[in-house]
Amino acid sequence: MEETDIALMALIKQGDSKxxxxxxxxxxxxxxxxxxxxxxxxxxxxxxTQDTFIRVYRAAQTYTPDAKFTTWLYTIVRNxxxxxxxxxxxxxxxxxxxxxxxxxxxxxxxxxxxxxxxxVTETVIRAVNRLxxxxxxxxxxxxxxxxxxxxxxxxxxxTVNAIKLxxxxxxxxxxxxxxxxxxxx
Amino acid sequence: xxxMEVQEKLPLYHDRDLDEALLKxxxxxxxxxxxxxxxxAGLTSAWDVMDVWEDTVxxxxxxxxxxxxxxxxxxxxxxxxxxxxxxxxxxxIGVALxxxxxxxxxxxxxxxxxxxxxxxxxxxxxxxxxxxxLEILEEEEFYDALDEMVKIDYLPxxxxxEGGEQGRERSSLDMVLA
Numbered sequence: 116m117e118e119t120d121i122a123l124m125a126l127i128k129q130g131d132s133k134x135x136x137x138x139x140x141x142x143x144x145x146x147x148x149x150x151x152x153x154x155x156x157x158x159x160x161x162x163x164t165q166d167t168f169i170r171v172y173r174a175a176q177t178y179t180p181d182a183k184f185t186t187w188l189y190t191i192v193r194n195x196x197x198x199x200x201x202x203x204x205x206x207x208x209x210x211x212x213x214x215x216x217x218x219x220x221x222x223x224x225x226x227x228x229x230x231x232x233x234x235v236t237e238t239v240i241r242a243v244n245r246l247x248x249x250x251x252x253x254x255x256x257x258x259x260x261x262x263x264x265x266x267x268x269x270x271x272x273x274t275v276n277a278i279k280l281x282x283x284x285x286x287x288x289x290x291x292x293x294x295x296x297x298x299x300x
Numbered sequence: 301x302x303x304m305e306v307q308e309k310l311p312l313y314h315d316r317d318l319d320e321a322l323l324k325x326x327x328x329x330x331x332x333x334x335x336x337x338x339x340x341a342g343l344t345s346a347w348d349v350m351d352v353w354e355d356t357v358x359x360x361x362x363x364x365x366x367x368x369x370x371x372x373x374x375x376x377x378x379x380x381x382x383x384x385x386x387x388x389x390x391x392x393i394g395v396a397l398x399x400x401x402x403x404x405x406x407x408x409x410x411x412x413x414x415x416x417x418x419x420x421x422x423x424x425x426x427x428x429x430x431x432x433x434l435e436i437l438e439e440e441e442f443y444d445a446l447d448e449m450v451k452i453d454y455l456p457x458x459x460x461x462e463g464g465e466q467g468r469e470r471s472s473l474d475m476v477l478a
Contacts, residue, residue, distance in 0.1 A: 132370075139366060147358040161362050168366045232352060239353045258350055283311035286343055293346035 120184035127175040135175075139168055142185075145260060146192050152255045153196045155244050163195045182269060189260070189270045193252060200248060235296055242292040246285055253281040254289075301325045306336050310343055 118126070118137070126134035146167050151160035170191050178187075230238070243251060249271065256262045256270065264282070268275045306329045312318050313326045330337050 135370070136367065139363065143358055143363060143366070144355060147362065148355045151356055152353070157356075161359070161365070164358065164362060165366050165369060169369060172370055235349060236352045236354075239350050243350070243353070258347070259353070259355075279312075279315075279317060283315070286311040286314060286347060289350070290339075290343035290346040293349055294342045296346070296349050 121180045124171075124175050124178050124180070124184070127172065128178070135168075135172060138171070142188060143168070145185075146188065149189065149192050149255060149260065150196055152243070152259060153252060154199055155240065159199055163192060163199065166195055167191050183266065185262075186266050186269050189256065189262075190272075193270050196252070197248070230296070238296060239293065242289055245292075246288065250281045250285045253278050254285045257282050301329050303329075303333060303336050306330070306333070307339050310336075310340050313340070314343055314347065 118134070120138065120141070123134045123138045127138065143164060147160055147164045150163040150167075151157060154160060154163070167188070171188065181187075243254065246254060252271065253267055256267045257264070262270075264275050264278045268278045271278060306326055309318060309322065309326055313323065316323065318326065330340060
């Protein structure tokens with residue numbers, strides 16, 4: 116029978132290194148992809164994945180399963196990602212207001228383009244990366260990690276309504292940005 | 301419901317995050333309005349086309365890197381036991397050596413003091429004896445030396461008087477005594 120994440124954490128607390136390896140195998144990919152999609156930098160995504168699992172290992176001694184394990188795990192990833200963004204901003208000395216909507220060019224109502232999959236992927240990545248940070252994180256967690264708004268709200272530390280608003284606004288923006296986009300099958 | 305009202309609600313409708321009455325109202329509107337239907341199709345297709353951004357497989361080195369960066373639990377546990385033991389052992393040895401050294405010092409000091417006292421005692425005794433003995437020794441040596449010299453018959457004499465053996469002995473004795 117497959118051990119739950121919480122059971123694995125209890126085993127890690129007892130010094131079971133195999134349990135940690137199992138937990139790593141189970142969550143390495145989603146953690147890496149969340150950081151990669153959000154930051155769009157493979158090196159930083161690797162660093163964040165490593166930092167996340169080091170924190171998980173260290174926290175095993177004091178871990179109490181108050182929430183779903185993934186909620187707790189993604190909260191760590193989210194915090195680390197935002198730390199990276201903060202350090203990027205201070206390095207670039209650029210101030211970005213999270214609530215300011217970017218100007219998104221409309222693709223035209225009937226413009227249907229048949230592009231290669233790579234081109235479409237590139238367009239999607241650019242469109243997502245242009246979203247404000249909090250909106251981007253909410254969209255990634257909802258769209259690519261299949262999380263419910265309640266769980267996203269816990270991860271982001273805000274209300275469910277705030278998450279709904281962000282995702283709905285993002286959908287409206289992305290609809291304009293990606294309207295009529297198709298790729299060759 | 302008019303088009304503006306419906307289009308505002310399309311993202312919520314896409315999530316089915318509307319109450320029954322509103323869901324039904326949007327449904328009815330979409331059946332009759334091409335423009336709003338097109339808007340909704342655009343939203344749905346944009347959301348769907350995002351699936352093209354697939355997961356990336358993390359590089360193999362990442363797993364090794366993470367496992368390699370973990371603190372070694374076994375070693376840590378071993379150290380957690382061994383370090384306090386070693387520290388305790390060293391403390392015991394240190395304390396033992398300190399007291400041993402102190403006792404030895406104390407004993408040594410006492411021995412030294414006793415030896416000094418002893419030697420002082422001996423010195424006090426010996427001083428008088430030595431002085432007394434020295435006089436005796438000097439006297440004895442003097443007379444021994446004298447006897448020896450008396451027996452020597454070939455001492456060079458500056459002025460050897462005439463008159464044989466007796467005269468030579470007498471004259472030697474006279475010189476020594478002088």
